[in-house]
Amino acid sequence: MQASLLLEDGSFFRGQSIGFPTETTGEIVFNTAMTGYEEVLSDPSYLGQIVLFTSSYIGNTGINFEDLESKQMYAEALICKNIPAYADNYRSKKSLHEFLYHQKKSAIFDLDTRLLVQKIRNSGCLYGIISNTDNDINSLKEKLIQSQKKILANTVSIYSKTENTISLKAKTGQKKYKVAVFDFGIKQGILDCLSNLGCDISLIQYPYSIEALDAIQPDGIFFSNGSGDPSVLAEETNILNDMQNIFSKYPCFGICLGHQLIGLSFGAKINKLNSGHHAINHPVKSFLTQPHKVMITSQNHNFVVDIENIKNEFEVTHIHLNDNTLAGMKHKYLPIYSVQFHPEANPGPRDAEEIFHYFIELMNTFKKEKNNA
Missing domain, CATH: 3.50.30.20 (Carbamoyl-phosphate synthase small subunit, N-terminal domain)
Structure with a gap:
């Protein structure tokens, strides 16, 4: 044709x-x-x-x-x-x-x-x-x-009408963790990574409700990737207020749109990139290890978090080396961290898969502190 x-x-x-x-x-x-x-x-x-x-x-x-x-x-x-x-x-x-x-x-x-x-x-x-x-x-x-x-629309609401997955069982024998996923457009690869690490996953889908967490009683919260402008989603839902109520109660991890919403919920600015990051060859510098290392990452986003006005609460964990935009952050006092790339790497590379292990460690640490309190 x-x-x-x-x-x-x-x-x-x-x-x-x-x-x-x-x-x-x-x-x-x-x-x-x-x-x-x-x-x-x-x-x-x-x-x-x-x-x-x-x-x-x-x-x-x-x-x-x-x-x-x-x-x-x-x-x-x-x-x-x-x-x-x-x-x-x-x-x-x-x-x-x-x-x-x-x-x-x-x-x-x-x-x-x-x-x-x-x-x-x-x-x-x-x-x-x-x-x-x-x-x-x-x-x-x-x-x-x-x-x-x-x-210009709330594309997450369009997505929510197409997917009906409710849960995914852990793939490594006996489950170790319950993870509640706020589903903004999650990829199967992310679900597989969490499941392979012993997580039973329950999806919370649009319209989002914090009450759904009461029935799940999760060990941690995951905020997924998704489409569209995070500011539009925030304007049309109560998601930012719900997230504020969650942060002090559970370990939290966000990827891409989830990362941007975490930033928004603490008052960060969201900037739109000129042509976005869409590829599997983006170099990201990690400050989580000593010595610092560079990972080649898979990325797909048009928006980035400007961390400048929330630096009193967050520290930079990853920087995009092509343009020095924020690629990851961690809260200084609360069990919250997030990244602006895809550690599940579908399609590759797999340099950043260890990011999921940080979430597991976060849940373990939080659980021990809670039991000792």
């Missing part, structure tokens, strides 16, 4: 399309990973966004389902340079075209992705429309103007 891409700055591209006959609007972000397109497309953090892959070929290994991070595709659509006609991998169960068609999503390819990436790098993430049913530029301009921008 012939397809068209129109950006909010007026740039217009023509290409080819696979997948479902449809039109899609969203914020376009680019991902520089050379592998892992299945994990990226099924990551709930990409809800409301169109993913532009910089890798030359996408779809060559098909879709195998075991590598998916959720039950469906959350990215609105994808843009890439080339898509092979056939998937060639022994694990493949579907081609990318079949997967997209089943998900009622589409891809546009055979266009200048290098120019697109340069444009986003210079101008910041741009809103756009992809269509393989309407290739008239004037018609697409009108539709783009009239479309409601999903990036």
